Amino acid sequence: MQQLVQRRRRDGLVARTAERELFRGSFDTPPEDEEHRFLFHVHGNAGVGKTFLLRDFERIARERGALTAYVDESAHSVPEVLAELCRQVAAQGHRFKELDRLLATHRERLHEAEAAALAALDPEPAGGPSAGSMAVARAGLAGLGLIPGAGAFAGVLDPAHVAQGADRLRAVLGARFRSHEDVQLVLSPESVLTPVLTKEITDAASSVPWIVLFFDTYERTGAFLDGWLHDVMTTDRHGALPATVVVVTAGRHPLDTAHWGGFGDFTAALPLQPFTEGETRGLLADRGVTAEPVVTEVLRLTGGLPVLVSTLAATRPAGPDDVHDPSATAVDRFLKWEPDPVRRSAALAGALPRLLDADVFRAVADGDPEQLDELYGWLTTLPFADERAGRLRYHDVVRAPMLRLQRRRSPRGWAERQRRLADRFRAWREEAETGRDAGRLWADEEWRELRLAESYHLLCAGDREAPSMVLRGLVDVCDQGESVAGRWLDVLEEAGRDAELRTVAAWGRQLSRALADGGTEAVLDRLLTDSGFGAVVVDALGSTNVTRPPGGPADWGTPVPGAARERHAEERRVADRDADDRDAEGPYAAGPGRGVALAPGTAARVYRGRAVSRAVRGDYRAALTDLDRALTLTPDDARSRALRGEYLRILRRHDDAVRDLERAVALDPAHDYAWASLGATRLALGDPAAALAALDRALALTPDYPWALIRRARVRRELGESEGRLADLDRAVTLQPDSPWAHCERGDALRAAGRDEEALAAYDRALGLDPGYASAYASRGVTRFHLGRPADALADLDRALELNPSYAWARAQRDEVVRHRDG
Structure with missing residues (x-):
């Protein structure tokens, strides 16, 4: 009775009656009917009740037996949207199991992207890599999912550039992510995840009459969702979507006519105005x-x-x-x-x-x-x-x-409560840090959210060190990808707006534009070159006596005394690009003589972060330039030394690489990555015994280090240690069962031991994971030849040369097979 009474009261409301009736009527109209609408878009200014109406639509849909999911701006990418869909449908008794599994793998591979670019590279291109154009670089970064709205489905990038950039990134990441699916999960996650989504939805549609997906706050999420959603609904490139799916979006603006202008016959626009x-x-x-x-x-x-x-x-x-x-x-x-x-x-x-x-x-x-x-x-x-x-x-x-x-009403009371909140979030953050590896914290979403909240409240409290803290944190989160960096920049904008800190808000807008235009590399460029960030003002009175917040790192900010501070402020003044922000006042206002320079450690981190971004797109020479600058500021930084050594190795400057890597391990004897890279470099210089010693050290520090295990197996090949070589590769395959590289290397070891049948199985596994793996085709061809299958051998070797026409070893092996066949 009560439910019926409540329903009649809702239905009797004069507000939004037409909109609710239109939506309710869609469930009474068969999908084949031309009057049926597959997409509803609610739009209007803030506060007009868009979210309330969507929630009411969700209630109506569930009354009709629909499976529903509701996503808002808390999701910052297509994978995050899909994760939320999985969670909500599971709560209604449906599991998208395969999609859940792939999303978990996507998250793992995304966190490994930096390692893939640094520790698992093995492109070995003839003549060294080229820098490439900026357009191709941006396309490659878009493929990595580092530029929201510029992915494979946004339709705003040159497809040739996307393909070229993706190929370059595949080469860089290939040694670590030899699985084709893993590479795509990093380069273009939507291309892997979306077909699985459509299949899961199709399976679910067999047991429910309708599936209704709600996307709220579309003015924010549409940047990365709109093109993707258009492709899912209007093309078949990701598979067939059941006709019983209805999509509802809500945002401040009408639908983008560039995507939806030609599809008015299956969309319904619902503009909301204030109540009459x-x-x-x-x-x-x-x-x-x-x-x-x-x-x-x-x-x-x-x-x-x-x-x-x-x-x-x-x-x-x-x-x-x-x-x-x-x-x-x-x-x-x-x-x-x-x-x-x-x-x-x-x-x-x-x-x-x-x-x-x-x-x-x-x-x-x-x-x-x-x-x-x-x-x-x-x-x-x-x-x-x-x-x-x-x-x-x-x-x-x-x-x-x-x-x-x-x-x-109470500026001091405001500041006191903001500090109280900052202290509480700091305490929770430090609690989350207990017993954790400090180097892995930035990859932890829960920890980042606590750090974000702490930063927001310190900014609102007017803490003089807060801007340095936030900008320093921004350098760290740039390593985690664009969606994470975007959240950090949101905090600058939100604190600037909520505390009326116009300069801080302007920083957020300027850096957000840089992020949208050029990804995290452009943000780091801006931090290094824009005078607005070279001098972070922390004292409206011009004092150089700053008090660091409790628990803050020492290099959040370094006062610049006397005349040097005056010169610094003059050279690197805050350049507010928005005219309405030029009269900013308060603790973060700009002014001569009040500058605090980015500390050398912070500036070095910016250079190092940009070097990583440049290395990911294959521009190692530019990366070296940044690392040179970082090491000028912090010459004893082991991580920068190790990175520089690895990039020199990739560029085949092995003697220079050894000097940097030996310096890195001298500075930090526990740097496993530096030891592993040193081992690979010493092998390239023809010193397998020294290479083995370095790789043994890396694996003593981190026994489960697949890249080092495979590199050590190569060293043992040179030393004739066939059993040790195979043992290392068995361990690598156990640690990374989905790595085509590990399976292919293991196949080579088995073939060298005369175990051709087992080698053939290893190559088959490698090619099952990566059908475009030229080396595996060539090696399998040789094994098939040994097994008396010359026709199959030629087919494999031809395929290897088709994939890599300059593959000299494969061509020599093919010539041998042909001579044997013809002679």
Whole structure:
């Protein structure tokens, strides 16, 4: 009975009736009917009720037995969207098992991308690699998923450049990710994941009448989703999508006509405007608010903006209070009919964090734990507090004036609460660090989110070291890819907006544009070349006495004394590119004599990060230039030395490589990567005994190091240690069962031992994982020849030469087979 009553009350609402009826009607129209719509797009300004309507659509869809999933801006890439879809459909009793497995592999391979570019390279190109054009470089980075919206489905890059860039990256990553699928999961994850998604959806469609997918906040997610979604829905390149799938998107803007202009016959646009006076009165009456003075006040204050109407209606005001008070703020209006001052204070405190849960609320609000738990429960009922994945997020329309009120009413109280939150997030971050390898923390999403929250609140508190901390963190997250770097830049923009730090907000916008234009390499370029980041201003009074936040690294910022500071500020002043930000004031305002230089350690990290980005796209000479600059600033940095040595090895400058790698291990004897690279370099110089010693050291430090195991197997081949060679390769295959490189090397060892049948199985496994592996074809051809199968041998050797026409060893082996056949 209660469900029927609630349904009739919902259906009786005058607000958004037409939109709900149009959507409901789609389930009564067969997909074959020309009136059926496969795509609904809700659009309108912030606060018009897009999310509320989507949630109502989701309820309607589930009433019709649909399997549903809802994704918002918390997802920053297509793989993250797919992971959220998997989670939600599983909660409804359906498992996308294969997609779940591939997503887990994608995450692992993405974290290994840097290692693949540094530790598992073996391109060995004749004459050394070329730099390539910037367009090809960007296309390659897009293929890596490092430029949202510029992937294989965005339709904005030259397909030839995408292919060329992807091929170059395959060559760089090939030694580590010999599996073709693994390479594609890094280079173009959508191309691997999407066909699996369509198959999973097709399987699910056999047991449910409808599948409805909701994509909210499309003004943010559309940058990477729109082109992909267009391809999935309008082409068959990823497989057939069941006709019972309905997609609903919601954002501030209409659909992009470049993608959807020719598909109006199966889309429905639902523009939302603020409520009319009649709709507002109807909603208020439904909540029991009918007194004319109160209704008049709500109409005046909200302008029909649904989120405000709903917020005020939910408080069920009995009468207007101080309606003529000209100093009343928007926040006073939101809470003016809430008589309990404790609740009012709790609502304001809850606005301070970007995301709120019970633990965060206890850190920012005042009161005993039992009272705080009760207050948090009350907060979850407020119309403007949207609960997502167990966390609350205030609607921007409400949160923004709440933040302004607190900041202007009590600047010291604002700063104190922001510091309190920063301290709490720092404590949680340090707790998460306990017993962990510091070098792996940046790959941990949970740890990064704690560091992000800490940074946001330090910026809002006006902490003088916070900008240096955030920019230093940005250098580190650039190693994790563009989507992670984008979240870091969001914090700069959000803190700049929420705390009215115009310079900080401008930094965020400028770096975000650089990220969109050229990926993480462009961000690092900007940090190194733009005067706005060369001098981070931390003291509005010009003092050089800075106090580092607790737990902060020593190189967050280094004061520049006296005349040197004046010169630095003059040379590297903050260049705010937005005219409306040139009058910025506050703790981060720019000005001569108030600069704090990026510390040498921080600047060196920027150069090193850019070197890695350049190496990923095969431009090792440019990478060396950056590493030279990094080592000028920090000559005793073992990691930069090791990277420089590896890049020199790849460029066949082996003597120079040995000098850098020996220096690296002298600086850090526990640097396994440097020892492994040193071993490979010594082998190239014809010293297998020294190579073995270095690789033994690397594997003593990290026994499960597949690249070092395979390299040591090559050394043992030179030393004639056939049993040890095979043992190393057996271990490498166990550690990386999906590595074509490991299987191919093991096949070579088996063939050398006269075990051709086993070698053939190893080559078959390698080619099953990577059908384009020229070396495996050539080696399998030789093995087939040994087994008395010359026709099959020629077919394999021809295929190897087709894939690599300059493959001299394969051509020599083919000539031998032909001579044997003809003679």
